[in-house]
Amino acid sequence: MTHPTEEQLIAYREGETPRREEIATHLKECGGCRSELERIGAVLRVLGEFPVPEPGEDYERRVWQRLAPKLAQKRARWWQTWLEPRRLATAGAVLVLVVVAFVAGRITKRVRTDTTAAGTQEQVRERILVVAVGEHLGKSEMVLVELANAEPQDAKQKHVNISAEQHRAGDLLEENRMYRQTALQQGDTGLASVLDELERVLVDVAHSPDEVTPAQLESIQKRIEAHGILFKVRVVGKELQQRQDDMKTAPAQGGQQARERNKT
Amino acid sequence: MKESVESLRETDAIAVERVLAGDRDAYRTLVERHSRNVHRLAYRLTGNAHDTEDVVQEAFLRAYQKLGQFEARSNFGTWVYRIAANYAIDRMRQRNKEDARRELPETHGPDGAEQDPVALVRDESPSPERLMQSTQLRREMERALNELSHAERTAFVMRHWEGCGIEEIAAVLKSNTSAAKNTVFRAVQKLRRALEPFLDARAPAKAMGTEG
Numbered sequence: 514m515t516h517p518t519e520e521q522l523i524a525y526r527e528g529e530t531p532r533r534e535e536i537a538t539h540l541k542e543c544g545g546c547r548s549e550l551e552r553i554g555a556v557l558r559v560l561g562e563f564p565v566p567e568p569g570e571d572y573e574r575r576v577w578q579r580l581a582p583k584l585a586q587k588r589a590r591w592w593q594t595w596l597e598p599r600r601l602a603t604a605g606a607v608l609v610l611v612v613v614a615f616v617a618g619r620i621t622k623r624v625r626t627d628t629t630a631a632g633t634q635e636q637v638r639e640r641i642l643v644v645a646v647g648e649h650l651g652k653s654e655m656v657l658v659e660l661a662n663a664e665p666q667d668a669k670q671k672h673v674n675i676s677a678e679q680h681r682a683g684d685l686l687e688e689n690r691m692y693r694q695t696a697l698q699q700g701d702t703g704l705a706s707v708l709d710e711l712e713r714v715l716v717d718v719a720h721s722p723d724e725v726t727p728a729q730l731e732s733i734q735k736r737i738e739a740h741g742i743l744f745k746v747r748v749v750g751k752e753l754q755q756r757q758d759d760m761k762t763a764p765a766q767g768g769q770q771a772r773e774r775n776k777t
Numbered sequence: 778m779k780e781s782v783e784s785l786r787e788t789d790a791i792a793v794e795r796v797l798a799g800d801r802d803a804y805r806t807l808v809e810r811h812s813r814n815v816h817r818l819a820y821r822l823t824g825n826a827h828d829t830e831d832v833v834q835e836a837f838l839r840a841y842q843k844l845g846q847f848e849a850r851s852n853f854g855t856w857v858y859r860i861a862a863n864y865a866i867d868r869m870r871q872r873n874k875e876d877a878r879r880e881l882p883e884t885h886g887p888d889g890a891e892q893d894p895v896a897l898v899r900d901e902s903p904s905p906e907r908l909m910q911s912t913q914l915r916r917e918m919e920r921a922l923n924e925l926s927h928a929e930r931t932a933f934v935m936r937h938w939e940g941c942g943i944e945e946i947a948a949v950l951k952s953n954t955s956a957a958k959n960t961v962f963r964a965v966q967k968l969r970r971a972l973e974p975f976l977d978a979r980a981p982a983k984a985m986g987t988e989g
Contacts, residue, residue, distance in 0.1 A: 519969075523962045527936070529943065555976055556969045557937060563918050565820045572816065573809035580808060580837050584801055720801065 514539050522550050526557075578722060610641050639699065640757070646692050646704065647753040649685065650746050653711055656681050657743045660718065661734055665727050672724040675733075682718035689715055707749045714742050789853040796844055808837050811854050815861045821934045822865040824919055832868060836861035855945070862935065862949045866927045914975055921971035925964055932957060933964035 517525065517536050524530040525537075540547050569575070656678050665673050693708035714737055721733060737743060789810070795803035812833060819832035840847075840857045847856055922930055928950050935941040935949065947957035 519966060520962050523965045524958070527958075527961060527965075529958050529961075552973065553965065553969060556972050557965065559914065559972065559976060560918060560937065560968060563821070563915070563922075563938075565817050566826065568813065568816050573812050576812040576816075576833060576837070577805050577808045580834055581801075581805070583834075583838055584804065584841055 516543065516546055519549070519553075522546065523553060526550065526553055581720070581722070610645060613641060642692070642695060642699065643753050643756050646696070646708075647750060647757060649688050649692055650711075650750040650753065652681070653685050653689070653715070654743065654746050654750060656685065656718070657714070657737055657746065660730075661737055661743065663730060663734075665730075670727070672726060673730050674724050675718075675721065675730070676723040679718055679721055679723060682715045686712065686715045686719050704749065707745050710742050711746060793844060793847060793853060796841070804837075804841055807840075807853055807857075811857055812837070814854065815857060818858060818934065818939055819861055819865055821938050822862065822931060823869060824922060828865075828868060828872070832861055832865045835864050835868075839864065858939075859945070859949055862931055866931055866949075869927050869930075914972075917972060917975050921968050924971065925967055928952075928960050929964035929967065932960040933968065936961045 514535055517532075517539065521530060521532070521536065525533065530536065540550065660675065660678050663673055663675060663678075689708055689712045693705050693712060696702075696705040696708060717736055718733065721729070725733070789807060792803045792806040796807075815833050815836055816829060819829040819836070820826070823829050823832060836857055839860050840853075843860075847853065922933075925933065931949060932946050935946045936943075943954050943957050943961070946961065947954045950957055950960065952960070
């Protein structure tokens with residue numbers, strides 16, 4: 514064959530030529546073309562030394578920290594949402610509550626024939642909701658109190674680790690959504706409104722970095738303070754406790770109290 | 778090795794599913810796993826630290842926004858890589874237009890070298906002769922790479938530094954495989970023309986034992 518062109522030699526080196534065997538045979542016989550191929554290789558080898566600056570040990574974390582605030586929460590596909598383990602657990606817990614409420618309603622119906630079935634079932638469901646939400650608010654209060662009191666151990670500390678509070682806020686967030694929806698369905702708009710405000714704070718905390726700077730921590734604390742959410746959670750928590758106590762003595766008054774709070 | 782690659786791919790697929798199910802923080806796994814590779818590609822395509830960071834951020838942001846279009850059987854690393862390469866080409870074209878508008882002179886002088894991140898990379902045997910030669914060679918490499926068209930630079934970087942296949946390059950360049958191959962060949966030809974004289978100059982230095 515005649516001497517291959519430069520482009521054919523490059524194609525040969527790239528392994529992208531249909532005439533591979535033909536060129537290989539020629540190269541065995543032709544010192545000039547071998548030398549030409551070697552010179553192409555030498556340029557590519559030198560280019561292989563072109564340096565890329567090392568971005569630093571914590572580069573991955575820095576990329577995430579800059580990126581995270583720009584990411585909107587994705588709207589989940591409904592079936593995926595319900596198949597998530599954490600949601601499945603919460604949904605399971607709510608299902609158990611509903612079943613218990615249903616069974617308890619039937620039992621109450623049999624025992625207390627003087628009360629209407631609908632009224633009794635509503636009371637029992639409300640009692641279960643009151644107990645569960647009261648417990649949820651207690652846990653949320655603890656997380657908010659811990660965050661409100663968190664501070665760097667000394668002035669030199671550049672980051673405060675809030676990963677424990679962050680994870681707990683993430684877990685509480687799922688429960689909170691369920692209880693807020695249930696409260697709305699039951700017409701308890703007062704409770705739903707407080708849960709809605711709590712949810713926003715929990716979202717903020719759950720989506721914060723594991724380690725925050727003292728300035729970021731102060732910003733979280735200010736947000737908690739600005740909404741007065743800790744106070745509201747305490748008030749509603751106490752009120753739910755009161756409702757729980759009242760229900761034990763006079764079950765019929767529970768629904769009335771919720772309606773009064775909604776008016777307020 | 779193959780197993781670990783497979784398991785990485787599986788955990789990537791799980792993270793993608795979790796993000797699509799509404800768990801935004803699951804995306805962190807994907808970002809932390811692939812950001813270093815995307816950084817390397819972005820730097821080689823843009824040649825400067827500022828554009829590199831912009832490409833890395835934008836690539837992961839776009840990948841997040843388009844995650845619904847990502848096919849579960851695909852490789853997330855390759856996918857985000859392609860997004861980064863596409864964005865880098867657009868970004869560099871845009872930058873060229875802006876530079877042309879401002880009519881800024883090229884800065885290859887000592888001031889430019891000071892700000893150049895390449896200058897921050899340590900040289901393991903910094904004898905004055907070698908330093909001078911390698912600094913000059915680096916500058917020539919940068920100059921030669923900057924003189925390639927965006928398509929040629931992308932094709933060359935993907936092929937020779939990132940080991941991508943011709944089909945992958947063609948997808949990024951939005952061309953067919955034959956055109957992509959020719960773009961690679963043309964890039965090699967141009968780089969050879971630009972750099973061979975400096976290699977010839979370096980060869981006697983080697984013979985004199987000033988290197989290595």
